[in-house]
Amino acid sequence: MPINAKDVDWVEEPPMNFWEATFLPAVVDGLRATGHHVTHFKPVTQMYPEVASDLPKHYRGVHRLNRDDAGRVKCVACMMCATACPARCIDIVAQEAPKDDPNWVDRDKFPKSFVIDELKCIYCGMCEEACPVDAIEMTHIYDLTGMTRQEMLFDKEKLLSVFDQTKDCGLDPVRTHKGKLGPASDFEQLPTLGPATQVRSDDRSAKSATPGVIK
Amino acid sequence: MFEQVFQWILKWLPEAVHPYVMPMLVIAIVLQVNLGVCSYLILLERKLSAWMQDRHGPNRVGPMGLFQPVADMLKLLLKEDVIPGHVNKFLFVLAPGISVFTTFLAFAVVPFGPVPDGLTPGDGKFPFIIAPGIDLGIVFIFAIGSLAVYGIILGGWASNNKYSALGCLRASAQVVSYEIPLGMSVVGLAMLNSTMSIEKILLNQANQGLIGWNIWYQPLACIIFFIAAMAEAQRLPFDLAECEQELIGGWHTEYSAMKWGLFFLAEYTHVITISFLTSILFFGGWHFPLIAEADSAYAGATAVKVFVLLSKVFAVIIVIQMLRWTIPRFRFDQLMSLAWMGLIPLATINVVLVMFVKQFELNTLWLFPLSIATFVIAGLMATQSSRPFARRGPAAVEPAAHGGHAHAH
Numbered sequence: 001m002p003i004n005a006k007d008v009d010w011v012e013e014p015p016m017n018f019w020e021a022t023f024l025p026a027v028v029d030g031l032r033a034t035g036h037h038v039t040h041f042k043p044v045t046q047m048y049p050e051v052a053s054d055l056p057k058h059y060r061g062v063h064r065l066n067r068d069d070a071g072r073v074k075c076v077a078c079m080m081c082a083t084a085c086p087a088r089c090i091d092i093v094a095q096e097a098p099k100d101d102p103n104w105v106d107r108d109k110f111p112k113s114f115v116i117d118e119l120k121c122i123y124c125g126m127c128e129e130a131c132p133v134d135a136i137e138m139t140h141i142y143d144l145t146g147m148t149r150q151e152m153l154f155d156k157e158k159l160l161s162v163f164d165q166t167k168d169c170g171l172d173p174v175r176t177h178k179g180k181l182g183p184a185s186d187f188e189q190l191p192t193l194g195p196a197t198q199v200r201s202d203d204r205s206a207k208s209a210t211p212g213v214i215k
Numbered sequence: 216m217f218e219q220v221f222q223w224i225l226k227w228l229p230e231a232v233h234p235y236v237m238p239m240l241v242i243a244i245v246l247q248v249n250l251g252v253c254s255y256l257i258l259l260e261r262k263l264s265a266w267m268q269d270r271h272g273p274n275r276v277g278p279m280g281l282f283q284p285v286a287d288m289l290k291l292l293l294k295e296d297v298i299p300g301h302v303n304k305f306l307f308v309l310a311p312g313i314s315v316f317t318t319f320l321a322f323a324v325v326p327f328g329p330v331p332d333g334l335t336p337g338d339g340k341f342p343f344i345i346a347p348g349i350d351l352g353i354v355f356i357f358a359i360g361s362l363a364v365y366g367i368i369l370g371g372w373a374s375n376n377k378y379s380a381l382g383c384l385r386a387s388a389q390v391v392s393y394e395i396p397l398g399m400s401v402v403g404l405a406m407l408n409s410t411m412s413i414e415k416i417l418l419n420q421a422n423q424g425l426i427g428w429n430i431w432y433q434p435l436a437c438i439i440f441f442i443a444a445m446a447e448a449q450r451l452p453f454d455l456a457e458c459e460q461e462l463i464g465g466w467h468t469e470y471s472a473m474k475w476g477l478f479f480l481a482e483y484t485h486v487i488t489i490s491f492l493t494s495i496l497f498f499g500g501w502h503f504p505l506i507a508e509a510d511s512a513y514a515g516a517t518a519v520k521v522f523v524l525l526s527k528v529f530a531v532i533i534v535i536q537m538l539r540w541t542i543p544r545f546r547f548d549q550l551m552s553l554a555w556m557g558l559i560p561l562a563t564i565n566v567v568l569v570m571f572v573k574q575f576e577l578n579t580l581w582l583f584p585l586s587i588a589t590f591v592i593a594g595l596m597a598t599q600s601s602r603p604f605a606r607r608g609p610a611a612v613e614p615a616a617h618g619g620h621a622h623a624h
Contacts, residue, residue, distance in 0.1 A: 015598070022594035024438070030541040031534075038266040045271050 055140055060123045062141040063116055064162035066134065070103060073160060074135035077111040081127035081136050089120035090127060114156040118144060140171040217341060241345050245322065253483040254284035256532065264540045294472040302469060306373035311477035314366030318484040321359040324352040325491045328521040329501050330414045344414065352413035353401050356492065357394070360447055364390040366481065367456060371466030382465025385547065386456035389446060392554040397443035399562035400436040403569040404429055404496055407579060417500035421509040428499040432579050435586035437497040439562050444489035448482060451539040455547055486535055494527035564589050
């Protein structure tokens with residue numbers, strides 16, 4: 001059906017004044033703007049290999065497996081992360097906790113092996129969302145390299161060592177229930193999501209739970 | 216010093232080749248300097264655009280990225296030179312050659328320093344121009360410059376690719392259109408100076424001092440010339456022939472490696488040539504008050520003059536490069552209407568004004584206010600005519616009613 005002519009609003013471009021019609025002042029104006037950037041050069045580029053880049057607080061880098069107070073792996077091998085994972089990069093083999101060991105009396109299961117293929121992972125953070133005991137978390141480590149594909153399969157020991165490496169560096173504090181293996185979830189309320197990119201402080205999205213940028 | 220060395224070299228050569236030694240030397244120098252300057256102009260352009268956009272630009276190869284042109288050149292040389300199966304091989308290979316050849320040829324009559332009087336082929340004075348004493352210099356440049364479009368047309372057509380074909384068609388329409396204001400804008404200069412020789416126009420300005428610079432007599436022509444010359448060189452905002460967003464790469468879509476490099480060498484040589492022409496024709500060439508007058512004869516005066524000329528040229532190149540990253544590209548109809556409805560009438564009026572002043576033997580300085588007045592009047596006319604939507608009324612209701620009526624019958 002054609003659009004009714006009555007519904008069409010013709011929008012006229014604003015009439016040009018004399019100086020706009022001659023174009024040259026506009027050109028000079030533009031040159032002043034671009035020239036100002038040259039003379040007042042303030043690059044926004046971050047010189048990455050020499051200077052570490054600014055990351056948003058909720059940056060999603062390499063995973064880690066958290067430990068509880070006793071130094072045990074927090075993971076209860078519930079498979080929720082592996083189920084949530086859209087890339088299917090998490091492979092968990094569960095084992096029953098040894099009942100006779102006093103260290104494990106309060107636990108039913110733990111992961112016998114816990115392998116994340118960091119090359120398959122798309123770093124979406126779904127595992128972190130899914131985890132009921134906050135055992136799996138994502139850190140700010142982004143410069144991930146390896147010589148072989150095998151190397152990039154991070155097993156339980158490697159993921160625990162990532163925890164040891166990052167827990168005190170300030171960027172990646174253990175977020176909830178430090179040290180204690182909590183109930184399924186100890187969130188009183190779900191936190192709002194932070195901005196996905198760096199934003200100015202006066203921006204609406206900067207007023208969320210995790211605003212700003214970690215320097 | 217230079218002359219003694221030159222005479223000493225001549226002694227070792229047979230008499231018959233003596234007239235050719237100096238031109239060959241100048242050509243060699245111009246070619247080599249041009250190649251080096253072109254590659255560093257590309258670096259400058261990349262840096263400049265980066266600074267304008269708050270980036271760093273290329274800074275990894277060598278200190279401050281200064282060896283980037285070397286890396287670029289090596290890359291172009293070592294890259295696979297693809298000739299697609301569906302192209303016309305002869306024309307495909309010929310096209311970049313034509314582009315480079317014509318743009319270098321145009322440089323032959325452009326003086327790049329103070330051309331000495333009374334040159335003879337064997338006297339050992341460095342001529343600062345490849346072909347001295349050509350009285351048709353301006354015409355030569357325009358003739359050769361319009362040949363350059365053959366490189367683009369042939370390259371685009373031989374590529375047998377729709378993007379290339381569209382690009383080269385745009386280029387031909389554009390160059391044909393802008394040829395006219397380009398030539399017309401300089402007709403006034405030729406009449407004022409009674410010569411078409413670039414060297415003589417330069418000397419005329421230098422002899423009169425700062426007030427003799429043609430910008431005071433032909434400000435409008437200067438603007439027209441500059442705009443038209445940029446369009447001739449296919450520089451942004453006139454690069455419709457190769458605009459990446461619409462045409463991939465336009466006429467050089469199918470080109471790779473050094474053949475592609477040759478096209479860009481030609482483009483930058485064109486930029487250098489029009490910068491030389493702008494500064495020589497309108498801004499006094501090597502003349503600068505106090506330090507580089509026509510009669511300054513202190514030691515090193517020649518070097519200073521060359522330096523002054525090159526500084527002016529450099530300034531013009533910077534302006535061209537800044538314009539590239541400042542003004543968005545024209546739409547094709549805007550491009551055409553700018554040439555045919557803007558520049559050509561203005562250039563014609565400018566020529567008429569020069570004729571008027573010459574005929575009635577008025578002071579030529581009258582041309583300055585007259586040019587400005589022409590520009591102002593053109594601007595006033597533009598304010599009255601630039602409202603295309605104003606003409607579209609609510610007429611759209613009528614046809615629908617008529618259509619229904621006809622159907623009933």
